[in-house]
Every structure is written in C-alpha cells, then in structure tokens.
Amino acid sequence: MSVTLPPALPDAALGPAFSPLYQQIKALMTKSLQHAEWRPGEAIPSEMELAARFKVSQGTVRKAIDELAAENLLVRRQGKGTFVATHAEEHVQFRFLRLMPDTGEAGGMTRRLIDCKRQRAPAEIARALQLRVSDPVIRVRRVLSFRETPVVLDDIWLPSALFKGLTAERLAAHRGPMYGLFESEFGVRMIRAEEKIRAVAADAPSAAVLALKVDAPLLSVERLSMTYGDKPVELRRGLYSTTSHYYRNDLS
Amino acid sequence: MSVTLPPALPDAALGPAFSPLYQQIKALMTKSLQHAEWRPGEAIPSEMELAARFKVSQGTVRKAIDELAAENLLVRRQGKGTFVATHAEEHVQFRFLRLMPDTGEAGGMTRRLIDCKRQRAPAEIARALQLRVSDPVIRVRRVLSFRETPVVLDDIWLPSALFKGLTAERLAAHRGPMYGLFESEFGVRMIRAEEKIRAVAADAPSAAVLALKVDAPLLSVERLSMTYGDKPVELRRGLYSTTSHYYRNDLS
DNA sequence: GAGTGGTCTAGACCACTGA
DNA sequence: CAGTGGTCTAGACCACTCG
16 A cells, blocks of 8 residues: 555645545445445454555554444454444444433333335435435334333334335334344444434324323434445434433533 | 552452553543643643653553543644643533534524522432532522523532632633633533433423423433543533524434 | 454654744 | 654564354
C-alpha cells in the first residue's frame, strides 16, 4: 500500500488529500464487510494474515481494526480472533432499545405482531428513507410487552426493494431481535441510528393498545436506522409508555 | 514502571491482578487531573516528557492519552499539545443538553434564574447523591428559553459541601454554561452523566412557567452527573417542552 | 503447544502549529 | 525553525483459548 493517494483531480481541487494508511485499510475492510465477504458472526482473517494481504505491518492493521471495533462493526476476542458483529447475540439485544424497567434488569420483552402490509411511501417517510414519493414500502406494526403489560407500540417503515419477501408469517415465525432477521434473511445490517424523542399525548388507538387512557403522556421515539455508508434503511416510530419504564441515556 | 503489580493479598484473593502498563499510566494521569495538577483548558506535558517521567516509551503514554481523550477528559491538538477538557468552550456547550430545535441549529438558549436556596436533602435526593438524609443541599431552579420561548424548566440539587458560597447572585452574574462555573469556581468537573427520560403531564406551576396548558405532555429528564471516580455531584430534573424541539440521541 | 489478540519498545518519518 | 501530536515499522514478549 502507498501512503499517498493519487490525486483524483489536479491540485486545484481543495481538501486534505491525505489519508493515513490505516484509514485506507479500514475502508477496504469496511468494503469486505459490506460485500459480505465476511459475514455476521464469522471470524475475519487474523491480524497477521491481513497484514500480509495488505502489505503493511500488524500494527497498522491493528489500528484499523481498533476503529472498526469501536464502531461496533467488529468484536475482538482475545485468544480466539476478531469477529463480525451481529444483532443475533444475546448481549447486544438491547443496544438499540434503551427502555429499562424501573425495577430490575432489562430484557424479558415479548413481541406481538399487529400487522405487516405493503403500501406507497407518504412524502414524509419517503424523504427520510431517501426514496421517491409513492415508492413501495413495507409497514409493520407491533407491540412489545414486559410481563404481560404492553409497553411499546412500534410503527416501522422499510423500503420494499431491500426487504423483498418479508411477510407477516416470516416476522411472526422469527425468534429473537428483528434486526437479527434483517441481517440473516435480507443481508441488511443496521450500523447506527438517530433518534428524535418527544413527549406526546396518546390518541385513542394507541391508548387502547397500550392499555392507557386517551391523552396519557407517551414518549414518541422516531428512529432512523442506517446501514453501511450511512444509507437510511428503516424509519421507526415508537410510542413508549413510561409509567414503569424509562428511556436510559448515558452522556459522556 | 513495572508491569506486574505487587499482590495486595495472597493469591487466595481472586481477580485478574494484571493491569497493563498504559492502564497504570492512565490511572496516574487521572489523579493528576483530579488533584488539579493540570487544570481545565491548560496543556499537559508533552508525550515525550510524560514518557520520561513515567519511564515508559512514548507509545505507552500515547495509548493512555488516547483513552483519556476518548473519555473526553483530554483534548488532543496536533502541533500544539494535549489539553485538559473544559466545559467553558463554545463547541462543547451542548454536550450535555441534547435538545435540538425542529428547524435550525442548536444553541442560542438564554438562561433565567428563578431561585436558588439551601434546604435539607429529601430522602430520594440524598440517596441519588449518596448523602445522608437532611444533609444540606442547594436547590436551583431556572428556565432556558429559545428565542423568547421558554423550553426547559430545570430543578437542580447540589451538595452544599461541594458548592460552598454558591448564591443566586453568583449564578446570575455568570456567563456561559453552568458546568463551566462549577469547574472554574468550585473545582468540580462533570465527567459523565446518566439520564432517565419519561413522558409526564405538566402540573399547574410547570405549565405556567413553560407557557403551556396544564396536562400538556412534557419530557421529564432526570440527570445524575458524576465527577472523577464516578462520584455523583449533581441531580437535575428537567422538564422539556417538545412542541418545537426534540431530544436527540445517536445509537451506535 | 500453536495460534490468536494484547502490550511494549525504539526508532524513523510525517503533518501541523507558531514564533 | 523547533516542538507538538500522528503514523508506521519490526520485533519481542505476554495473556488467553482450545485441542
């Protein structure tokens, strides 16, 4: 590998035009992940092998892996190897759902599918997902319950183009987190997400599902999830009942 | 420095009992920060100087600094040096306040102090701040407004022992973020915080201050802030109006 | 014991800052 | 220009896992 990149344009083009070697390696490795050369749950080649492949030192590969691990794309396990992160594992189940019960541990949520149907993307949804208006989308509604008590009402929009063949049956049959299904069945891996949180009053249908009074205060959590290259692939609006749960956030 | 630590107890005591050199260096540097040998905004010694002081290689110091920078305790500036992070700077003003206007940029918030008085800690506050019940605390109430519109009502509890001499006058006189004042005037630096977020209905007094109707839905943001050693030093309950703002969170 | 990631070193050179 | 942090290398050794 060379440290300097050939300039894509004459020097007139601005910009740093300098990228450290390990960043170039990181970009190459990200492509291997994106193109599913390495699949979720599998081990990637050892640091030594990668160093040989890219013709750099182990330390340089290491720094690239460090950053990918910091971004939760890879997981290192000493003595075993470096693995592609997956949403299927137990201990990462609640990386995206930040709702905690007032007392006790996270987890123990049960899912109930309400419906799953195809429709045309409304303007607002299309814009968020970078689709054309009236492009086909799949809309999923479901409820999460904690010990028989409904706590979350989710309304999920997915681009049909990426999730061909997703049906209510397949959703209902699936065990484990939804992002695990997306990953294993559709090759769509959620990397990061942005949430916008507001307080709203429950409307009649939502109140009914969540067993609350109309106008009860609810957390509205609008989540836009991105895959590789910051491409948005899911828009989700959750209504969270916070009578015995809270949304947890760590600032640092 | 030696890599192995002398065992504090006979081998019967469990535990890894192995701490890498750079972690030991990191701990020493954290103490220098905690004891104000290096003050917010100032430069710490160069990597070479620290390597000489601790009798390790530059790379080892570097790794320690890397972690402290990742935890926002230090800030690296290429060509200039490594600096102690501070809450006084512009670009970190909104590291802790995650409220964004629906349209436009963050910032532009004005503060108005409602009151600041001494009282005895109620049980719940005492527990969170790890004080004894009825230990003296300072309670501050204030409003944040965005373009003349009140948006946040904060209720803040501080242990009197740490903030001796904090008065309404000093609070009112101060420009810039409150955490900047705590840092420069009281030597208390907020390192990280945990927030618990719920949706609640506005009570009459809160509604009046925020110019909303009674029972309007509000975000209740309960923040526990910690200083070095994860010692809790502030409990804050904010009520956020989310009619034209939202709480932003990034998941990754 | 062989293979993995994790630590540590010493030295070279690069990019950035400011006097 | 000297001094800072940032990158890269080559090699040694350590801690962990598993057969």
